[in-house]
Amino acid sequence: DARDVPATADVVIIGAGFAGMYLLHRVRDLGLSAVTFEQAPDVGGTWYWNAYPGARCDVESLLYNYSWDSGLRSDYQYKWPERFSRQPVILEYARHVADRFDLRRDIHFDTRVNRATWDEASRHWIVETDRGDRVRCRFLLSAVGCLSDSQVPKIPGLKTFRGDWYHTGRWPHRDIDFSGRRVVQIGTGSSGVQAAPVIAETAGHLTVLQRTPQFCIPARNAPLTPELVDTSLERLKDMMIQMADRPTVRRLWESFATKKTFDDSPEERQAYFEQLWENAAAAFPFGYLDTMTDPAANEEAAEFVRGKIRSIVQDPATADKLLPSYPIGTKRQIIDTGYYETFNRPNVTLEDIRTDPIERITPDGVLLASGKLVEADIIVFATGFDAMTGPIFRLNIEGVDGRAIQDAWADGPQTYLGLAVHGFPNLFLLTGPGSPSVLSNVIQSAEQHVDWLIALLDHLRDNGIDRIEAEPDAQARWTTYCTDMANESLWPRADSWYMGANIPGKPRVFMPYIGGNALYQEEIDEVAEKNYEGFQLNGATNVAS
Numbered sequence: 271d272a273r274d275v276p277a278t279a280d281v282v283i284i285g286a287g288f289a290g291m292y293l294l295h296r297v298r299d300l301g302l303s304a305v306t307f308e309q310a311p312d313v314g315g316t317w318y319w320n321a322y323p324g325a326r327c328d329v330e331s332l333l334y335n336y337s338w339d340s341g342l343r344s345d346y347q348y349k350w351p352e353r354f355s356r357q358p359v360i361l362e363y364a365r366h367v368a369d370r371f372d373l374r375r376d377i378h379f380d381t382r383v384n385r386a387t388w389d390e391a392s393r394h395w396i397v398e399t400d401r402g403d404r405v406r407c408r409f410l411l412s413a414v415g416c417l418s419d420s421q422v423p424k425i426p427g428l429k430t431f432r433g434d435w436y437h438t439g440r441w442p443h444r445d446i447d448f449s450g451r452r453v454v455q456i457g458t459g460s461s462g463v464q465a466a467p468v469i470a471e472t473a474g475h476l477t478v479l480q481r482t483p484q485f486c487i488p489a490r491n492a493p494l495t496p497e498l499v500d501t502s503l504e505r506l507k508d509m510m511i512q513m514a515d516r517p518t519v520r521r522l523w524e525s526f527a528t529k530k531t532f533d534d535s536p537e538e539r540q541a542y543f544e545q546l547w548e549n550a551a552a553a554f555p556f557g558y559l560d561t562m563t564d565p566a567a568n569e570e571a572a573e574f575v576r577g578k579i580r581s582i583v584q585d586p587a588t589a590d591k592l593l594p595s596y597p598i599g600t601k602r603q604i605i606d607t608g609y610y611e612t613f614n615r616p617n618v619t620l621e622d623i624r625t626d627p628i629e630r631i632t633p634d635g636v637l638l639a640s641g642k643l644v645e646a647d648i649i650v651f652a653t654g655f656d657a658m659t660g661p662i663f664r665l666n667i668e669g670v671d672g673r674a675i676q677d678a679w680a681d682g683p684q685t686y687l688g689l690a691v692h693g694f695p696n697l698f699l700l701t702g703p704g705s706p707s708v709l710s711n712v713i714q715s716a717e718q719h720v721d722w723l724i725a726l727l728d729h730l731r732d733n734g735i736d737r738i739e740a741e742p743d744a745q746a747r748w749t750t751y752c753t754d755m756a757n758e759s760l761w762p763r764a765d766s767w768y769m770g771a772n773i774p775g776k777p778r779v780f781m782p783y784i785g786g787n788a789l790y791q792e793e794i795d796e797v798a799e800k801n802y803e804g805f806q807l808n809g810a811t812n813v814a815s
């Protein structure tokens with residue numbers, strides 16, 4: 271094999287997105303040997319795969335980048351072209367980081383890990399790939415991301431379709447020409463809401479098939495002029511501080527708001543919602559302290575947005591179909607650029623497939639239960655991901671006594687700190703279930719996990735410890751704690767991917783930690799300070815490597 275994959279390493283890292291790249295950099299600094307496998311032909315993770323039209327980050331560019339290298343951050347500060355970066359810009363940034371820190375020499379691209387087996391005798395993981403590689407390592411570090419297992423729903427007849435079809439999360443890296451063509455888009459999450467306005471610009475006709483209407487808040491994207499950078503940095507300063515240094519923030523929503531919904535008079539409330547509509551973007555549901563906890567308060571915010579939809583969309587029947595009914599903020603908050611306006615175009619139609627579901631796909635398009643055939647040259651699946659657990663299951667991890675992680679998590683994911691799993695020693699999950707990653711700026715979450723993990727690896731080495739495993743009690747306590755915290759809020763009330771609700775048969779468990787990065791930092795630091803309380807640390811009885 272000319273690929274030169276070492277047979278042993280201290281660490282195997284899976285994934286070269288933003289979590290994996292930083293991890294590789296730090297692991298090397300520690301003087302440990304690392305092998306990184308990446309299924310894509312390049313770095314970037316999510317930002318490699320989601321190359322669909324309109325793909326854009328919903329966190330501001332000035333926040334959505336690494337903070338661990340001040341030179342890197344300041345070099346880029348005035349380079350981000352827009353307030354919210356487009357996918358190619360972020361991918362370019364990831365490539366720059368890989369080159370700047372010479373990461374590529376330890377990354378094996380186009381290589382998917384398809385098996386990882388714990389060997390108790392030697393206290394090693396044995397990692398295998400689809401290219402026939404086999405590496406023994408002490409620590410297995412998964413940086414596979416939360417939204418990387420794209421899902422094309424099992425709709426009968428897709429194979430018979432005569433046109434082309436694509437999933438937003440596996441978009442080809444070439445131009446797809448929509449001009450004059452009949453496009454059917456299935457799905458109206460963040461991806462669908464970004465894609466539809468862009469596809470509609472050139473398509474002959476676009477039909478959006480909507481299962482659940484969504485609340486979208488205007489992104490207010492804009493070019494980042496030097497002046498805007500300066501004012502934005504001033505505006506975001508608090509947020510940067512809150513994320514890093516404000517452990518007094520006990521809950522995510524407390525970082526943004528100071529007052530409750532009914533503290534304001536109806537007129538004050540209306541005026542405040544207008545302000546949030548103009549400025550808040552994804553923070554809209556956190557404008558008041560109680561939007562995410564009190565159903566009546568939530569309904570005020572929701573009804574305000576419904577009013578906006580009614581006023582933007584000209585055809586009342588279409589506007590009606592677009593009105594969401596779940597508590598606002600409990601599905602991932604979507605920010606948009608011209609989504610509702612798109613339905614005012616003459617070449618765009620909305621079909622409500624909740625009332626008239628998809629029957630099957632035919633050679634000519636999508637057939638609905640009513641017998642209506644929506645003709646298509648191209649089908650775009652913006653149907654999302656098997657979130658959080660999907661990418662981990664695809665690794666086929668077998669822990670102590672050959673137990674598969676799928677079996678350990680049959681009733682939903684159980685972790686300690688969102689990082690470790692009982693029965694799977696020396697395995698760490700970056701941005702895993704039970705961590706704040708998907709309810710935060712995921713780059714910050716990844717940095718938080720990497721920094722903590724690097725300190726741990728250092729500690730283990732210094733103390734000659736070659737086996738670390740989450741204790742079952744600590745894991746049970748953490749899982750219950752996360753669930754209880756979520757149940758204080760309205761989050762579990764929506765059928766969201768946070769709940770596993772988008773995947774047929776997936777256990778309905780609220781997977782993320784909703785406390786936010788600051789509280790979480792406090793908690794994981796405390797565990798470290800107490801000599802990694804909740805972990806079983808074994809002495810080096812068998813240092814075989």
Ligand code: NA7
Nearest residue numbers: 423457458459460461462481482602652653654655767772
């Ligand atoms: P999402 O947010 O999971 O959205 C997927 C969309 O596809 C959503 O509208 C789903 O409707 C719809 N969907 C999923 N399966 C089907 C089937 N079988 N039939 C019809 N419609 C379906 O994924 P995105 O890629 O948009 O965004 C993922 C995250 O990336 C996002 O939250 C940000 O964090 C970035 P549903 O609402 O389930 O009824």
